[in-house]
Amino acid sequence: MNILLTSVGRRTYMVEYFKEALKGQGKVYVSNSVKTYTMEHADGFLVSPLIYDSNYIDVLIQYCKENEIAAIVPLFDIDIPVLARNRELFGQAGVKLIVASTEVADKCNDKWLTYCGLKDMGLAQPETFISREEAKVQLAQNNIQFPLILKPRWGCGSIGIMEACNEKEMDVLYQKLYKEIFDSYLKYESNADQANCIVIQQKIDGQEYGLDVFNDLNGCLATVVAKKKIAMRAGETDVAEIVAREPFMGVATILSEKLHHVGNLDVDVFLTPDNRIFVLEMNARFGGQYPFSHLAGVNFPKQIVKWLRGEGNDSSLLNAEVGVRSCKDLLPVRLN
Secondary structure (H helix, E strand, O other), rough: EEEEEOOOOOOHHHHHHHHHOOOOOOOOOEEEOOOOOHHHHHOEEEOOOOOOOHHHHHHHHHHEEEEEEEEEEEOOOOHHEEEEHHHHHHHHHHOOEOOOOOHHHHHHHHHHHHHHHHHOOOOOOOOOOOOHHHHHHHHHHOOOOOOOEEEEEEEEOOOOOEEOOOHHHHHHHHHHHHHHHHOOOOOOHHHHHHHOOEEEEEEEOOOOEEEEEOOOOOOOOOEEEEEEEEEOOEEEEEEEEEEEOOHHHOOOOOOHHHHOOOEEEEEEEEEEEOOOOEEEEEEEEOOOHHHHHHHOOOOHHHHHHHHHHHOOOOOOOOOOOOOOEOOOOOOOOOOO
């Protein structure tokens, strides 16, 4: 069984995790729009067109056929809705997509749809606006207060996230962020609604946690892993500790059952001093915080391989050891 990891970027660890899961009974291929060091660790790689290129899907399908690839696991937010919309084409080529539905992908990528969807589920949300004018009205009525967080409606990681402490600052940062969006690849999705491509959110005070809400290939909950975020770097978790999942199971179960996603759902939540859980963002993929789960004993790649082979849940792969603290490291390398 051969597996393709798309938009692999610098995630060398994901290549190694899937290689170990296959144990020589299959190969791990990767794709990315530019050559990276990670690609040299795979059994084969494709320098693909950009995700929004008209040939992107055709090139991927052809690569899958040439290399007898059975399944694709995307590792980048923007990749997911593009793949999901072409699920039937991949199916005709005999390729299984470990990808959420188009509806779920859009709900995760679009911060406004995230807010509306989570609110419909009855989950606590920071007050959120896509109209700067409406945010100012609510400020004037003392329904919200500074500081406020500005971020791209369609974005990922910490790209473009800004904090405004007063109205003048909000106006300046809004214009700055708008320019940044359309000077970057975020412009592709933001073109869908240029007038409302920035969300404004009330800042939540509390401790941030990350959740891996892991569903099987039928969209049923397999396990939940909870992590306390100790340190952050450029929007990604740098140091984290596995904690008991029980306080978060209610939220995680609702997300699993309502979204019915496939594979991992990377979720950011805040626990406030009065023990309220606010769900901030979701990514329907292996997120940057997954390695902390893996280092604590879970093995989602191996479980995915078992599912693809028609096997059931393996409890030994789904339980993390509470109290394990891990960190990421930087390793300079020279490209071949």
